[in-house]
Amino acid sequence: MTIDTSLTELDFTPGELVVSPIVADLLFREAHTVSTFHDTDVPDEQIRAAYDLLRWGPTAMNTQPLRLLLVRSPQARANLAVHMSEGNRARVLGAPLTIVAAADTNFHENLDTLVPHLPHARDMFAGDAAGRETMARTSALIQVGYLIVSLRAAGLHAGPMGGMDAAAIDAEFFAENGWKSLLVINVGTPAGPASIRPRAPRLEFAQASSSV
Numbered sequence: 001m002t003i004d005t006s007l008t009e010l011d012f013t014p015g016e017l018v019v020s021p022i023v024a025d026l027l028f029r030e031a032h033t034v035s036t037f038h039d040t041d042v043p044d045e046q047i048r049a050a051y052d053l054l055r056w057g058p059t060a061m062n063t064q065p066l067r068l069l070l071v072r073s074p075q076a077r078a079n080l081a082v083h084m085s086e087g088n089r090a091r092v093l094g095a096p097l098t099i100v101a102a103a104d105t106n107f108h109e110n111l112d113t114l115v116p117h118l119p120h121a122r123d124m125f126a127g128d129a130a131g132r133e134t135m136a137r138t139s140a141l142i143q144v145g146y147l148i149v150s151l152r153a154a155g156l157h158a159g160p161m162g163g164m165d166a167a168a169i170d171a172e173f174f175a176e177n178g179w180k181s182l183l184v185i186n187v188g189t190p191a192g193p194a195s196i197r198p199r200a201p202r203l204e205f206a207q208a209s210s211s212v
């Protein structure tokens, strides 16, 4: 399959989106951060569908350092909740599924496969643990953004939380693999209208950009 990236085959009007308003609403405009969730189970298949979408988003050199820990069992949930800031604890305990999104600082072990166009990429990173960590955190955090949007594309809602003791979470869950936790994300369907806050304003383009 070839893809025409010139947009000539799309009905493209400058200043307008090329995706349907329904898609734009679902992914961004009507999508909200959710704090409390219905107790309906979130099957692995739905998370897999979200992952199968997010993995196509770009990462530095195609390193793909994002790793996901799916926290489901009551014991694991309790072990995670104690490392969340106070206001986030009940949210973790009450969600049907919580994902710990993490960066794999040993991403270089996959580079022979992931970066075939740079045969020495793996060796290049092998002796540079500090450089790997910086790169892993940057690209994995970008992938977290793709994850949140992909969860929405899979019909789910997300409640991302950065209020946590990341070092304690790493010690609790990632002592063996060395992953670095970045964000904890509750996932499911909203418990009700009170599960979302009224929309807070967003910056206008002119406030968030400049041209040179």
Ligand SMILES: Cc1cc2nc3c(=O)[nH]c(=O)nc-3n(C[C@H](O)[C@H](O)[C@H](O)COP(=O)(O)O)c2cc1C
Residues within 6 Å of the ligand: 031, 032, 033, 034, 088, 159, 160, 161, 162, 163, 164, 183, 196, 197, 198, 199, 200
């Ligand atoms: C990186 C990040 C960290 C966040 N940390 C927390 C948190 O610790 N606790 C919390 O209740 N919400 C947290 N949030 C949720 C934000 O406050 C929320 O996404 C934002 O206000 C937008 O809300 P809206 O999607 O309903 O418009 C976080 C969101 C992001 C993306």
